Amino acid sequence: MSAIGIGVIGLGWMGRVHSQSYLRVGHHFPDLALAPRLVTAADPVAALRDDAARRYGFARTTGGWAEVLADPEVAAVSITTPTDLHAEVGVAAARAGKHIWIEKPVGRDAAEAAAVAGAAAEAGVRSTVGFNYRNAPAVIRARELIATGHLGAVTHARFRFLGDYAAHPMGALSWRFTRARSGLGVLGDLMSHAADLARHLVGPLAAVVADQATFIPERPTPSGATSHYAVGGGALGPVENEDWAACLVRFAGGARGSLEASRVSVADQNNYGFEIHGTTGAVAWDFRRMGELRVSTGDGYQNLALAAEHIGPGVGEYAAFQPGAGIAMGYDDLKVIEAATFLRSIVDGAPHGPTLDDAVHAANAVAAMAESFRTGGWVPVAG
């Protein structure tokens, strides 16, 4: 096994999760040909840099991300900054020859996602994007059941990504609520996951008709660095992007569906999942019961049960974590799998999980939703 030097840019929630994943990945995947070594971490907040060095053992820290890309010992980078920096940092990382594990949504709009994807393709570096819900073994089982025809032909599907992280009217006006730093609101944050999962499970999205709303138009300005769930702050400032969005979708294969995402959904904590129906069967999944897939197959058509299947070894990467079915995996485990897919793709040059091209597809889908809200009609999703 050879070592690969890692840089992490942005040390908030996702920066911590990526750093921990690099440290854990060898425990779960001892056969990986590459062992990550945490070299340089960047964040403008000194306390986060000190914490990252102390907790995770980064050899160096810096306030400037360009130093990470200039570090010859860094071969691969995690880009876990607020979304406005993804394009600038991502393009620079590719041009510096660094492999890229980048968080979703890649950039503030489809053009920024395409810029990073284009730069990575031109430089010949590998990429992995944080569409982590694809890695849940139950989601992999659902995909297998669909692909092998166990549901018949998929007819219609519902995807939901409902959260309450911004439901408090005094929730701080973090970077997520501004056009300049985040671009889209919940369309970028949670709908991008829904669009990716819908395409991954059902197939390409052909066209959408969408609606959106901002229910909390002003929020208190935070005094300094703030977290996803922080409440309170100073004077009220404007919320510049959408709290809620939903669309009807026509899939290229003929199936129909609906996608809904909210960050202000009172009494919904990370209520993410889907129900997919086919001509003879159905599957349903709830992220909060990650190891359980509800399945109905057979030839009875009516009065069938949607029975719980507890996913176990043999499905996806479950066996890397637990020895028998029904033992809960966690969100962070999905990120450890993502680290493994990233490292595998660096080793053999092939994609092993969602890439920047998938990020472009998701960005095109949410751009079509935003356009549909503006025009009020069906909008084709760019390919």
Ligand SMILES: NC(=O)c1ccc[n+]([C@@H]2O[C@H](COP(=O)([O-])OP(=O)(O)OC[C@H]3O[C@@H](n4cnc5c(N)ncnc54)[C@H](O)[C@@H]3O)[C@@H](O)[C@H]2O)c1
């Ligand atoms: N895949 C998922 O499930 C998931 C979950 C949460 C967030 N995300 C995505 O991850 C990204 C980061 O989100 P987060 O929740 O970690 O945000 P966060 O606010 O917790 O962290 C962002 C960090 O970036 C730092 N930063 C700001 N400017 C910087 C700069 N110039 N150089 C280096 N660092 C800088 C901030 O100081 C902060 O520590 C976003 O794109 C978000 O959409 C993905």
